[in-house]
Amino acid sequence: MRQRGIWQVFRVLCCLALVCGAVGCGAKSEQEVRLGVNAELTGSKPTVGDSCKKAMELLAAQINQQGGLQVGDKQIPLKLFIEDNEDKAESAAAAAQKLISQNNVLAIIGPNASGNAIPAARICEDSGVIMISPWSTNPKTTEGKKFIFRACFIDDFQGQVMAKFARQHLKADTAAVLYDVASEYNKGIAEFFQQFFEADGGKVVAFVSYTTGDKDFSSQLTTIKAAAPQVLFLPNYYNEVPLQVKQARNQGLTCAIIGSDSWGSQELLTLGGADLEGSFFSTHYAPDIATPKAQGFIKAYEAKYGKKPDDVAALTYDAGLLLCNAITQAGALDRTKVRDTLAQVKEFAGVTGKMTFRGGGDPVKSAVILQVQNGQFKYFASVQP
Amino acid sequence: MSFPVALVLQYLLNALQLGSVYALIALGYSMVYGILTMINFAHGDIFMVGAYLAMWATLFLLGLPLNLPTIFIFLGSLLFTMTVTAVLGVSIERLAYRPLRQAPKVSAVITALGVGLFLENFTLATIGPEPRQVPAIFPVQQYSWGGVAFTNIQVLILVVSFILMVLLDTLVRRTLTGMAMRAISYNRVIVPLMGVSVDHIISLTFAIGSAIAGAGGLLYGLAYPVLDPYMGIRIGWWAFIAAVVGGIGNIRGAVLGGYVLGAVEIFTPVLLASSTYRDSVAFSMLLILLIFKPTGLLGRPTVEKV
Numbered sequence: 001m002r003q004r005g006i007w008q009v010f011r012v013l014c015c016l017a018l019v020c021g022a023v024g025c026g027a028k029s030e031q032e033v034r035l036g037v038n039a040e041l042t043g044s045k046p047t048v049g050d051s052c053k054k055a056m057e058l059l060a061a062q063i064n065q066q067g068g069l070q071v072g073d074k075q076i077p078l079k080l081f082i083e084d085n086e087d088k089a090e091s092a093a094a095a096a097q098k099l100i101s102q103n104n105v106l107a108i109i110g111p112n113a114s115g116n117a118i119p120a121a122r123i124c125e126d127s128g129v130i131m132i133s134p135w136s137t138n139p140k141t142t143e144g145k146k147f148i149f150r151a152c153f154i155d156d157f158q159g160q161v162m163a164k165f166a167r168q169h170l171k172a173d174t175a176a177v178l179y180d181v182a183s184e185y186n187k188g189i190a191e192f193f194q195q196f197f198e199a200d201g202g203k204v205v206a207f208v209s210y211t212t213g214d215k216d217f218s219s220q221l222t223t224i225k226a227a228a229p230q231v232l233f234l235p236n237y238y239n240e241v242p243l244q245v246k247q248a249r250n251q252g253l254t255c256a257i258i259g260s261d262s263w264g265s266q267e268l269l270t271l272g273g274a275d276l277e278g279s280f281f282s283t284h285y286a287p288d289i290a291t292p293k294a295q296g297f298i299k300a301y302e303a304k305y306g307k308k309p310d311d312v313a314a315l316t317y318d319a320g321l322l323l324c325n326a327i328t329q330a331g332a333l334d335r336t337k338v339r340d341t342l343a344q345v346k347e348f349a350g351v352t353g354k355m356t357f358r359g360g361g362d363p364v365k366s367a368v369i370l371q372v373q374n375g376q377f378k379y380f381a382s383v384q385p
Numbered sequence: 386m387s388f389p390v391a392l393v394l395q396y397l398l399n400a401l402q403l404g405s406v407y408a409l410i411a412l413g414y415s416m417v418y419g420i421l422t423m424i425n426f427a428h429g430d431i432f433m434v435g436a437y438l439a440m441w442a443t444l445f446l447l448g449l450p451l452n453l454p455t456i457f458i459f460l461g462s463l464l465f466t467m468t469v470t471a472v473l474g475v476s477i478e479r480l481a482y483r484p485l486r487q488a489p490k491v492s493a494v495i496t497a498l499g500v501g502l503f504l505e506n507f508t509l510a511t512i513g514p515e516p517r518q519v520p521a522i523f524p525v526q527q528y529s530w531g532g533v534a535f536t537n538i539q540v541l542i543l544v545v546s547f548i549l550m551v552l553l554d555t556l557v558r559r560t561l562t563g564m565a566m567r568a569i570s571y572n573r574v575i576v577p578l579m580g581v582s583v584d585h586i587i588s589l590t591f592a593i594g595s596a597i598a599g600a601g602g603l604l605y606g607l608a609y610p611v612l613d614p615y616m617g618i619r620i621g622w623w624a625f626i627a628a629v630v631g632g633i634g635n636i637r638g639a640v641l642g643g644y645v646l647g648a649v650e651i652f653t654p655v656l657l658a659s660s661t662y663r664d665s666v667a668f669s670m671l672l673i674l675l676i677f678k679p680t681g682l683l684g685r686p687t688v689e690k691v
Contacts, residue, residue, distance in 0.1 A: 044613065046514035181661050210660045213619055215609040218399035219651040220660065225534075226392055239516045243611050250527060251395075252534040271518050271611055 032079040033069050033333065035060075035323070036099030038110035038120055038131075043087025044213070045237055047265050048112050048312050052134060053082055054305055055316035056109055059324075062300070069324055072331045078324075085111050085120070092116035096123040096131070105129065106333055109319050112312055113237075114138035114185035121148045130339055132323055134315035137261065138188045142361030147339055149361040151319040151350070152284055153385070155185070158260055159192025161282045161367050161383045166231045167200045170256050174205045176229035178220055178244060180236055181209035189235040189260050205229050217244050221251045235260040242272030249275055256280075264311040269375055276372045284311045285352040286368045286379035294351040311352070318350035391532030396651050402539050402608065404647025405546035409601035410624035411631065411639035411646075412553060413474075413594030419570040419634035420590050423490060426497040427477060429621015430504035431470055431595050435602025436612050437508065439466040440519045447520055459522050463545075466603050467596035474595025475588050483584070501621075508614040519610035542604045549600055550640055553593065557636055566590060570634060623650070626671050632684025641682060 037056050040049035060078045063069055068077040081103040083095035092111045099105045100123070107130035111117045117136035124131035125145040132149045133141055137158060142148045166172045175197055179190035187209075194204045206227040208220040221244075224232065232248065232255055234241055245257060259281035268276065287298055287308060297317055301309040309317075322345065323338075330337040345363075348355045355363035369380045410432050417425045442462040446453060453461075481500050485493045526537045557563035565581045566589075577583050605620075606612060623646050631642025649667050654660040674681070 042509060042514045044516075044615070181659065208654065208660070210654075211663065213615070214660070215605075215611070215616070216399075216403050216650065218402070219396060219654050222392065222395050222399060223655060239611060239613070242518075243609055246610070250525060250534070250536050250538075252527060252529060267515065271516060273518075 031076065033071070033076050033327065034079050034081065034103060034105045035320075036096075036103060036105035036108035036110075037080055037082040038085050038092060038095045038099065038108050038116075039082065040087040040112060040116065041082075041084035043085075044239055045087055045113065047238070047267050047310070048135065049084065049087075051265075051310050051313040052110055052112055052316045055301070055309065055313040056080055056082075056320055058301060058304055059317055059320040061304075063324065070328045071333060076333075081105060085116050087113065087116065089115055089119045093119040093123050096120040096129075100124070100127045100129050106327075106335060107132065107323055107338070109134065109316060109323070112136060112316075113183075114141055114188070115183050117141045117150075118184060121145060124148060128335055130323070130335055130342070132319040132342075134319040135261075135312050136185070138184050139362075140184065140188075145361065147335070149319075149322075149342055149357070149363075151315045151322060151352070151355070151363065152261070153365055153367055154362055155189040156192045156196075157385060158282050158367060159189050160196045161369070162233065162258055162260065163193050163196035163200055163202070164383075165280065165282070165369060165381075166197060166233070166258060167202050170231050170258075172202060172230035172256070174203050174227075174229045175231045175233055176206035176208075176224040176227055176255075177204060177233045177235070178208055178210065178217065178224065179234075180212050180240070182212045183237075185262065186235050186237075190233070193233055193235065214240075215243060217247050218251065221248050221253060224248075225251055225253050229255055231256045231258060233258055235262065237262045238265040238268040239271065241268060242275065245272060245275045245279075261311060264370070264377070266308070266310060269372070269377075273375070277375075279372050280369055280380060282367050282369050282383075284365075284367065285314050286370055286377070288379040289368075289382075290351075291349070293349060297351045314351045318352050318355070321350060322348060322355070389532075394531075394533045396655060397648075398533060398535055398539065400648040400651040401644065402542055402647070403650055404644035405542050406601050406605050406608075406620070406643075407624050407627045407646050408640045408643025409546055409549065409604070410598050410620060411627035411643045412550070412636065413598045414625050414628040415631070415633050415636060415639035416566075416590050416594045418628070419636075420566060420587060421482075421486075421493075422634075423482070423493045424497065424625070424633075425482075425591075425594075426494065426621070426625075427500035427504060428594070428598060429617035429619075429624065430501045431474060431477075431617070432598040432602045432605075432620060432624075433508065433612075433614065433617030434473060434504060435466050435470045435595075435599030436519070436606045436616065437512065437517070437602075438469050438599065439463075439603035439606050440517060440612060442466060443520050443522055447522075455523055459541075462522070463600060463603055466599040470599030470602070471592040471596040474591040474598075477595075478588060478591040483587075501617075505614050505617070512614065514614065517612045519606040519612060521610065522607065538607050542608060545600070545604060549597055553597065554636055556593070562586070562589065623667070626667055630671060630674060630681055632681030635681070635683045635685075638681055638683035645682075 039052040060080050064077045068075040085092035085095045111120050112135035114136040117133040121141050130147050134151045137155045139154050177190045180186040206224045257279045261283040263281040264283040326338050326341040330341045343359050345357045355365045367383045370377045371380045413428045439462050442465040446458045446461050481496050565586050568576045627642035627646040628639045631638030653663040653666045
């Protein structure tokens with residue numbers, strides 16, 4: 001009996017703790033702007049999550065140093081809640097759920113990869129919480145949703161840019177595509193590329209797939225080699241591209257190789273090295289032609305972390321800036337008001353260029369094409385929408 | 386679709402390269418099962434650890450200011466990797482599996498899964514999630530022979546795996562130790578009465594199986610020079626299927642199964658025009674095979690003795 005008595009006391013204490021916790025949360029939310037970060041800290045693209053986390057921490061530190069974010073007539077400090085989504089769709093949804101129900105965040109930055117952003121977007125939309133994905137370019141992330149935004153262009157634009165580039169600059173009549181069929185991003189952009197390349201008069205002679213985590217592409221590359229394309233499009237992530245390029249060259253494929261914004265990590269160069277020399281890819285920003293605002297960001301980032309920000313870091317910083325601006329303009333920590341302000345942002349000058357929202361979650365912005373030269377990313381051209 | 390001879394040869398060569406690695410790992414599954422009737426699910430992760438060890442050994446040997454000849458660097462890395470993975474395999478057996486030897490079989494299998502997760506997450510925590518690049522020991526040289534492209538790395542993988550397989554086969558079939566291994570797999574109760582130390586032979590089996598997986602890790606790293614802590618999972622599963630297809634417990638069966646699985650992986654995307662079906666093809670093949678030949682291609686049925 002005595003045992004049971006202790007158990008009862010314990011249960012009452014637990015309930016009390018829960019109630020206090022909930023009340024505590026409610027009371028606190030006015031004194032800080034609670035933002036969630038849903039990033040790929042582990043899993044197959046840890047560099048992406050790391051850049052995202054670092055850029056948000058930089059932004060929060062900068063804003064808090066000035067006393068906080070201006071909301072109405074008060075300055076309120078930012079508080080970040082960072083969750084790891086392990087680069088898995090189900091964990092990304094769970095992380096979003098946790099940020100919303102446990103941490104009661106106003107808005108969430110991330111996830112970055114489309115495969116994670118799409119399920120997380122569903123959770124946020126259902127709870128009416130703002131989500132801005134810095135890097136997810138697949139149209140499905142924001143499609144038909146009210147509270148979901150992104151800081152980057154979308155894949156049909158990117159597919160069009162690369163298809164046009166292959167046709168006009170590389171003068172290619174035939175192209176081959178090797179893409180990851182299990183990832184929404186890779187599959188989406190591969191299909192857009194095929195559609196635009198063929199609409200432009202070219203012919204896609206091989207359209208072959210693999211599955212996330214594969215290391216051997218020799219079978220697919222042999223098929224591609226037999227089709228003898230003039231250009232090979234690899235819209236895949238930076239951790240897989242080096243193996244693909246290496247194996248393509250070993251098989252004796254000598255054609256030009258082009259890629260998409262998923263290439264834009266320094267890891268690509270350390271893993272891929274010389275095999276990627278001369279290849280082109282489309283991405284969000286080029287550090288070599290940075291505006292003064294972008295220069296400021298690059299300097300601050302380098303000073304804090306000792307390395308150059310990649311495109312994920314730049315886009316995350318822009319996503320955070322967009323959100324903070326909208327909160328200040330809305331003048332209240334109210335999700336619906338902030339959402340309405342965000343959807344009407346005009347000519348917002350971010351690190352990655354000018355962004356305009358036309359009522360929906362996708363910004364109108366330009367793309368750049370970079371080339372790998374002497375083991376570095378070099379600016380090659382800008383493409384306006 | 387028509388397939389010129391050169392193209393088919395090219396696919397076959399690719400399949401041989403991949404199959405060799407699967408075969409090396411399948412050997413470890415098969416040996417351990419043969420002797421303990423237990424599936425060591427941590428085996429794929431031992432392979433992963435082997436790949437990382439090989440990377441460090443190569444980096445260390447390349448970094449020495451001695452200008453060692455490449456063949457020496459290769460053999461040095463191979464020796465180091467095989468030794469350390471052998472020690473790892475024996476330690477895992479000693480610490481995790483031996484205390485459970487009298488426990489129900491399922492406990493040991495669950496423990497093996499746990500050990501696998503431990504190895505993955507330990508690597509993740511200590512080395513980090515970033516993919517790592519394996520330095521090239523040999524500069525890649527391409528050859529083309531009648532329209533079939535191949536590299537010196539491919540030749541090396543085929544030759545080294547073949548040598549290891551022949552050595553292992555000789556060990557198991559021609560030596561006294563091999564005889565003890567076969568005897569234990571035949572009957573674990575009687576063999577100790579003949580003066581054979583069962584613990585000793587089981588440790589040796591784990592050492593050899595893990596060392597071969599380590600060698601597989603090194604060869605794999607040469608061909609696919611990007612490593613990550615999760616690389617052992619899929620390869621481990623495929624090697625496990627290879628072992629079952631060939632007849633688990635049978636050394637030659639594991640090798641055969643490895644090459645069959647290599648061929649499945651290479652030819653599925655060719656014949657079905659999509660890699661999506663690859664895993665379904667492999668697992669369907671396993672199911673169908675097990676219905677008609679439950680012991681695998683080369684396995685012998687066991688007779689329940691009363």
